[in-house]
Amino acid sequence: MTDLEGMVAAITGGGSGIGAACARRLSAGGARVGILDLDPAGGPGLPLTTDVRDPASVDDAMRALAEAYGGVDILVNSAGISAVGTVEANDDAEWSRVLDVNVTGVARTSRAALPYLRRSRSPVIVNLSSIAATAGLVERALYCASKGAVHALTLAMAADLVGDGIRVCCVAPGTVDTPWVARLLARTDDPDAEKARLAARQPTGRLVTAEEVAAAVAYLVSPSSGATTGMSLAVDGGMSGLRLPSR
Template sequence: MAMRDLDGLVAAITGGGSGIGAACARRLAAAGAKVGILDLDPANSPGLPLKTDVRDAASLEAAFTELTDAYGGLDILVNSAGISAVGTVEANDDAEWSRVLDVNVTGVARASRAALPYLRRSRTPVIVNLSSIAATAGLVERALYCASKGAVHALTLAMAADLVGEGIRVCCVAPGTVDTPWVARLLSHAADPEAERERLAARQPTGRLVTADEVAAAVQYLASPASGATTGMSLAVDGGMSGLRLPSR
């Protein structure tokens, strides 16, 4: 990729205040994009801070209005906002199912719906959703999270089919276990944090966690106009977890 392949473009990143979203914000800004950070706490990432709740349609609409007024348009939407859930199908009650699906799935739909009137005015419009290896792999005690990311994967394909005729590309990135503050919090609750970290790293064939910047690089690739023939696909950034089956060591 060219270092400045996003020069002159405007990007909105939901969940851009931390973790993978913040890495995407830094990466896209370094590639020349003007970036809006749509987050409950957007202050610590590069770009225009836009306090936004993906559970609230009015909040999203106001953020896109402010972003496009400031930068003159919108070319890229990265739907990175998401929350996790732990447990089997019995572990989470109806309220928790509603909460997680509202952020992880309906939040993607809300943000995309609010962004589309602006994306339709772009010459190179694209939506990149953050899915997960959990969309297609059964992970232990991740029933709700897997369901939410499976829905994001399916939604990406459906949106791509609906919008391809308008020249709007829609793709998703499916990370494996990423070294983020959320994973650090998860490890802090383990009986043996170091052993748990080693276990998470070992289940990826590369033997290490994915970095947030590696995920952001994949997002930049899909967001770039150079990827104009790529739509309706999921790009795995998972250390080979989804496709490789290695001999036991």
């Protein structure tokens, strides 16, 4: 696992969950990693306290990473927040907050990284989407809308940047067993039963692990995936494509 040797990766949301798993996996592959997070201490890499809602914070972090390691080759947009409820449940302020992090945050960070990526020999952006981008999930209207936008943004960015040699893809996980999901479960009346229900809706019968998502990201950012752009890679236990008989 040394195919990323000499490459520099910026990972938003790299302090915990999927982002931290990506940081570990890319570091194991030889990359030097910058952790862009409100609390970057949990990720294995250069800690860069970053708020993806703040353009100056993002610009400063990207500049610091490039100065520390000589450039940026990989951007993983993993920062994201959840939202629960029907279209009636979240007010305008909540819509603005979630879309600012989950969608505009991706655009903001990508914009900050592009001057450095254009100097790279193997530049790539991987956005963290979700199965929620293409599957209607109960009481996830705002979250589904945000991840649908990430999916569309990925395709548009890939089309815009292919001429610059910059690849853009996204990974669409199913429900991942992370501290974030654990916090959502803790708000329910029966967390164990709700976790079992989430596991059962994936054909494999279990939640996805953060390490499995990180492995997909590592595949996409590798120079050996140089012909892969403008696509979404599902890591969802078969949820997006399989329809099994009722058990």
